[in-house]
Structure formats: structure tokens, C-alpha cells
Amino acid sequence: MELRHLRYFAALGEQLSFTRAATLVHVTQPTLSHQIRQLEDELGVRLFDRVGKRVALTDSGELLLASITRALQDIDLAVRGLRSGADTLAGTLRVGAVHSVNMRLMPRCAALFLARHPAVRIVIEDLAAPVIEARVRDGTLDVAIAYAPASDDEVAFEPLYEEELVLAVTDAHPLAARKRIRMSELHRVPLVLLTREFATRRMLDHWFEVSGAEPNVMVEMNTIGAMLEMVRRSDIAAIVPQRAAPDTGLGWVALEGPTPRRTPGLLWPRRRDRTPAARSFAAILRRILREEAEARSRPRRRAAPRAG
Structure with missing residues (x-):
């Protein structure tokens, strides 16, 4: 047929x-x-x-x-x-994102989305994970990028990638030359961390307890951008998602024993239809992440030796 x-x-x-x-x-x-x-x-x-x-x-x-x-x-x-040559989508797309995703991934995703759907207005909000869950649940966000919520019949979660938390430091920091450091070695090390309202902070406190370390938490902040700026202006370090660390002028050290990891993903309203704009935005986001993963998996070419 x-x-x-x-x-x-x-x-x-x-x-x-x-x-x-x-x-x-x-x-x-x-x-x-x-x-x-x-x-x-x-x-x-x-x-x-x-x-x-x-x-x-x-x-x-x-x-x-x-x-x-x-x-x-x-x-x-x-x-x-x-x-x-142009889509007919219009209206407003409301997106929520945790800070580590919003500061690097959302601008690229939004730019590609607007190139494809210029008639759509995007509102992207930088929010804490609990706020995002509540906003997806009550319908004031069309889609969001955060972490897996606790068992929730009204919010669906689609894992996107796994991210490690790393230690962000200046070049002058005593730990800057290290490639990896165990969590237990951060005992009494001055740190700036997220405030305790964040699930990431509560998980870090648990990992420190498991490793037997008591870091010297000198500053608590509620945005990663502010934490990284604090690191630049002081001799203390911060623990942030690896995605937030590059291109900041800071170095970063991998953590192990245990390696703290989180899994960001898409949060969808479970009992409402996904809007065409939200589905398109999510498709662009998946494509960007797939391209980034493929780029990281490619072997790096060695520079050709100079003649002479």
C-alpha cells in the first residue's frame, strides 16, 4: 500500500x-x-x-x-x-533549569531553538531543584532540567547524562597541581559549598561523613556562578559540577573515594500533554548532549612535530 x-x-x-x-x-x-x-x-x-x-x-x-x-x-x-522552510510554532515556552545546566547548556540550546522557531518566546529560569519540581507539578513550567525527584506520580524523569562533581581551584591553590584527590583529603580544607537547601549539598555532606572528612566550610552560597567567583577572589576551593568548571579561568581536580556523581535529566508533567515547543526544545537538548559526548569520545590528534 x-x-x-x-x-x-x-x-x-x-x-x-x-x-x-x-x-x-x-x-x-x-x-x-x-x-x-x-x-x-x-x-x-x-x-x-x-x-x-x-x-x-x-x-x-x-x-x-x-x-x-x-x-x-x-x-x-x-x-x-x-x-x-519555517515552523509554525508560536507562543511562549517556559523552561526551568538548575544552575549548572543553565549557565552553559541553556544558552546554546535556546539559540538553536530560536533559529528553528523564531516565533516562540522562551522564558528560562535558573531555579533550585525543589522549586523546579513544584513548578513542573503545578504546570507553570513546560519542561525542566534538574535531578531525579523522589517518587512522584505527577513528575516524569528522563535521564540525560551523568556528571561528576569536581574541586574548582585557582592556579595558586595548594591542590592545583593534583589530578585527583580523595574526599578524605579534604579534611579541614577551606571550601565554599552550596547551602543546605540543595540536594547536592546534602549528598556532599553524606559523602564527607562516609569518607571521615570534616571540611572547613567557610562560605555557603546558593548559586554556582557566585561560588566560582568566590574561588577566583580567595584562596578557598569549591565543589561544583564538572560541566560548570571549564572556561571559567579556574582549574579543577577530580574527586574520588567516593566520586560524587549526579544525573541531570528532563522533568515532564506526567498528567499533561507535552507541548510541541517543549518536545522540540528537548530534542535539541538531546542532540547537543549527544554531539558533546561524541566529541569527548574521539581520540585527540597529536600535534605534528615542527620542522627544523
């Missing part, structure tokens, strides 16, 4: 005249008749009753026509959108 068979059937079903239907789909009457018989043979049912020059839909034909007309309209609409 091909799409043209269904178009010929819909034309004949609407016109109930081989002459008018053939003209409508730009084929000869014999060709139209042959195509309709092919469709009937493939489906194993009779779609039309033919009495002389009169044509009438059978019960099976009526059922198929009712179902196929909307499907053909949707196909035509999608094709017109592609051919026009």
Missing part, C-alpha cells in the same frame, strides 16, 4: 464519482479504478459499491474514510511546513 492509494481512495470517497475524482487527483479514470481495486485487494475488503455509473461507500469504506481524511490532512500540513 502506498500513500497515493489512500489519496485516490479519499478523493473517490468524497466525490463518489470516478470522473470528478480522477480530475481531482490528475489521473485517468481507468488508472483511478485500477488503483482502487489494488487497494481493495490489499486490504481484503470492498470499499465501494458500483452500480452502473453510481458509486457508494460500503460500511468498510465509510470507516476508512473517516480515519484517513484527518491523517492525510496532517501529512499535508507537515509537508507544507517543511517546504516553507
Whole structure:
């Protein structure tokens, strides 16, 4: 069965005249008749009753026509959108993101989204994970990027990637030359950490307890950007998601024993339909993350030796 068979059937079903239907789909009457018989043979049912020059839909034909007309309209609409070179999405897309995602990933994702859907207005809010969960639940966010919520019948979670937390330091910090450091070695080390309202902070406190370390938490802040600026202006270190560390002018040291990890993902309202704009935004986000993962997995080329 091909799409043209269904178009010929819909034309004949609407016109109930081989002459008018053939003209409508730009084929000869014999060709139209042959195509309709092919469709009937493939489906194993009779779609039309033919009495002389009169044509009438059978019960099976009526059922198929009712179902196929909307499907053909949707196909035509999608094709017109592609051919026009612009999507028809409009309105406002409301997105929430935890800070480590918002500061680097969201600007790139938003730029690509707007290039594809210029008629959509985006509102992206930098929010704490508990606030994001509540906003997804009450419908004031269309989609969000945060961490897996506790068991929640109203919020669906789609994991995106796994991120490690690292120690951010200046080049002058005593630990700057280290590639890795155990959590236990951070005992009494001056740190700036997130405030205790954040799940990441509570998890860090647990990992410190497990490792037997008591860091010297000199400063607590509620945004990672402010924490990194504090590191630049002082001799203390910060523990932040690895995605937030590059391109900040700071160095970072991997943590182990245990390695603190979190899994950001998409949060969706479970009991409401996902809007077309939110689905498109999520698709762009997945593509960016896939491209980044592929880039990291490629072996780095060694620089060619200089001549001479």
C-alpha cells in the first residue's frame, strides 16, 4: 500500500464519482479504478459499491474514510511546513533549569531553538531543584532540567547524562597541581559549598561523613556562578559540577573515594500533554548532549612535530 492509494481512495470517497475524482487527483479514470481495486485487494475488503455509473461507500469504506481524511490532512500540513522552510510554532515556552545546566547548556540550546522557531518566546529560569519540581507539578513550567525527584506520580524523569562533581581551584591553590584527590583529603580544607537547601549539598555532606572528612566550610552560597567567583577572589576551593568548571579561568581536580556523581535529566508533567515547543526544545537538548559526548569520545590528534 502506498500513500497515493489512500489519496485516490479519499478523493473517490468524497466525490463518489470516478470522473470528478480522477480530475481531482490528475489521473485517468481507468488508472483511478485500477488503483482502487489494488487497494481493495490489499486490504481484503470492498470499499465501494458500483452500480452502473453510481458509486457508494460500503460500511468498510465509510470507516476508512473517516480515519484517513484527518491523517492525510496532517501529512499535508507537515509537508507544507517543511517546504516553507519555517515552523509554525508560536507562543511562549517556559523552561526551568538548575544552575549548572543553565549557565552553559541553556544558552546554546535556546539559540538553536530560536533559529528553528523564531516565533516562540522562551522564558528560562535558573531555579533550585525543589522549586523546579513544584513548578513542573503545578504546570507553570513546560519542561525542566534538574535531578531525579523522589517518587512522584505527577513528575516524569528522563535521564540525560551523568556528571561528576569536581574541586574548582585557582592556579595558586595548594591542590592545583593534583589530578585527583580523595574526599578524605579534604579534611579541614577551606571550601565554599552550596547551602543546605540543595540536594547536592546534602549528598556532599553524606559523602564527607562516609569518607571521615570534616571540611572547613567557610562560605555557603546558593548559586554556582557566585561560588566560582568566590574561588577566583580567595584562596578557598569549591565543589561544583564538572560541566560548570571549564572556561571559567579556574582549574579543577577530580574527586574520588567516593566520586560524587549526579544525573541531570528532563522533568515532564506526567498528567499533561507535552507541548510541541517543549518536545522540540528537548530534542535539541538531546542532540547537543549527544554531539558533546561524541566529541569527548574521539581520540585527540597529536600535534605534528615542527620542522627544523
